[in-house]
Amino acid sequence: MQNRSLKAGLSWLIAFALLAMLVVNVAILVFHAGPRVRDEADNTERLARELIIAELAGLQESVDPLPDLRRRFDNRERFRHIKVQFLSRNESYPVIVAQSSVDQRSDIPKWFVSFVAPSPRVSVIPAVIRGVRYGNIVIASYPVDEVAEIWSDVISLATASLVATLIFMGVVLLLVRRSLAPLDALASGLARLERGESNVRLTLKGAREFGDIATRLNSLGRTLDRVRGENQDLLQRLVRVQDDERRGIARDLHDEAGPCLFAIRAGASTLVETMSEEKLDLSLGRKAVVEIQRAGEALQDVVRRMLDQLRPPGLSELGLQAALQSLVVNWRGMRDDLDLTLECSDDLEPLDEAVALTAYRLVQEALTNIYRHSEATRAWVSVRSTRRTAPGEGGRSLDIIVEDNGVGFSGEGGKGLGLLGMTERVKAFDGSISVAERPGGGARIEARLPLGGREHLA
Template sequence: MLRSSAFQRFWAIFGAVSVRTKVLGIVLGIVLLLSVFVTVQVRRSMTQILHEDLRTQATSITSHVATSAENLMNAGQSADLNFLVDETKAHYSDARHNTEVAYLFVTAADGTLLGSSGSVPRDLLGANPSAGGDHHISVWRTIGDAHVLDVSEHFTLADGSTATVHVGLSDAKLQNAVSTVTRQLIVTSVIMSLAGIAAAVFLTWIITRPISNLVEATQAVARGDLSQRVTPWANDEIGRLTVSFNAMTGALAQAEEERAAREELRAQYVSRVIAAQEEERGRIARELHDSTSQSLTSLLVGLHAMEQSGGEDLRQHTEDLRQVVSDVLEEVHGLAWQLRPSVLDDLGLSAALRQTVADYRARYNLTIDLSIHGIDGQRLSSEVETTMYRIVQEALTNVARHAQAHTVSVMIDRRDTKALVIVEDDGIGMSPDLMDRRSREHLGLFGIRERAELLGGTLKIESEPGHGTSLFVEIPAFSPAQGTSDHGNQQPG
């Protein structure tokens, strides 16, 4: 669990790094790791090889000095030992041998110094005595700041006594050579790292450039620009992804064109439906006015004539019938006006709403406040005016029939490119679950919603039992150019 959590935290940090940084980090890490590994291995191997070579040289020098010292001492020329070791030290310390002799001396079996080249460290006198069958004894010693390989060899003289030759070779030149090679390797590693970084930058540019193009194109598509196309760089996975992206944007563009065409057809259909409905309403209104009203008027005139010529009882019945006909005629005129008020076509929405509100005030004894902002003196499209008028008409009818309200507020307001219709009452309200039922009392609300949705609008209802009802209808009604200009002020009803 802890490992999983640690990995998730690591991946949350590492995964947030850009692809370019990841590639650069991986390449640079591999180059540095390989450089460190090669440097350490070469340094170690070179040190071992040079140490073995130093040991071989030290053994060779020791054998040479031991043979020469044995010949001198057997010939009675022990005084020449100092010359021998001085010459040997000088010979093997020059640049040709690439060695540095730290000390060279010969001691007797009892530790007596027989010959030396320069000073001899006191702790080395009597060291490395001949032991067992070992002919050469080598050991690393620290003399001051120097690291010295001490090799000793004993030899037997003609009189049976023994002596020992000590040679100390410093590894200073060896370490200098190793350090020089190490520095060269480090410089090479730096150069290789820079080359690796340059290669990684070029590689990441090749890899991430098409990805960046895809990201930019995707963001443009998210903003609604479906004309974006990305040129494939290569026929690899990213290239195939680019081809798929272009195919996707092409399909989306085609789908958008089809959707726009369907939306245009829908708008034309809505316009024609509304126009057909209003035309039919107008035809019925004209029929009621021209035919039915005239027939009722003629009947009313005939009844009046009968009333004047008949007896008392006949006049009474005629008077009753004439009153009925007058009521029917008034209702026919009211029905014709509700079907299609001529003022909506002649003077526009504001005048039609004022007349409708006045009619509802008189007919239903309601206190109705009408407030119009931003559209007074301005004509909208026929379908928008008709829809807004029918919404207000249907809302007032619902209030009059079902709300048991005393006060109603109607407000028409412009909001940028949209028109807002708000109708509020102080009636009995309704519960949210009743608003979702298609009961006869709420068919008017569904009619309002359908009318708003036909024009791309929305309906929002806020109501609680005993606290009245508020209707909010929002309809696209203005073009952007219209929405930025100011027309009209508040017009109280």
């Protein structure tokens, strides 16, 4: 199931928080309404008692107190929230209690009444005039007005708070949506990058965090554009390298294998002509055989050299160390004026064939550059298996170092397509390679290939 969007999540969170605040405010008002009603009823009842007692004192001189008592205290509603009534001695007061109940108000919810309004209370003051008790003055609590006022306040506050909450919620949600609007532009930019579009750049306005994300996304776009350009340039270079290799093979076949084949054909023709004569010329036939033998040996050398370029001899069968030793011996035979030294550790075997082939090609290309361009008199090749103990470099690696005391690299021009191809191949193994000037003169090529048991294509 798709997750809810950030905008929707924030909107619902803000709405819930504002509604919760509204509910809390109303609950606080309702919670304090009960004590308010009770205090108002107690104060009114206390004041009424004092006034009734004072009026009874004024009736002590009355000749006929009973009519005066009924006139003054029969259904007296001078007091707010209470009822005062005079009852003779033979009258009871449950009727006034029922009349004082707030349950008679249909416009007030029952739950609010039961929570806020106190239970009806009745207090009795004996109506005694000159020592004679004529009846009772009954005071019944009647808080219906106060409860109605509080309920009206609750409704007004809730309505005003709800309107204010809705307005505030609308403003906040609008601000949230405007603040999160850059997310749409970010999503669009990422989608364009995913589709492989180039020159993706974002200009965002808003919070600083969105600006930082846009800056990093623009940097990612520039990096991808650069990598795409480098890959295109590399593909073009690789195509040129393949064409150069094909032209080199064709040149070797034409310049070296061609004359050998011609010599073999010429010798074979001489043998045929000699054998067709009535009297054989053994010396001429022997000379033709010798020429054919020499041409065959030369052709064999050409084929061996071409095979060496295509696939190192003995690498799969004998291992990297033996293949490197054979390579160094061949280079030494080509130039006597170059002192070439090879050092290999004893724990090179077994190696993954792809790693071994990469190491061999790297050394081969480095020696080719030394022989062709360096004008060096000494060269050193070191191939060692090393265990890394630094943080983040756990495991073993194959370290390759090729140095010479020649003229070094003249800027980037000295780094040919061969080394460029080796650089890409080393990076394919998550390795590293550096090509730099050697202290004291000359060049230094250093490469490191991880040996973590990972499988790579040759």
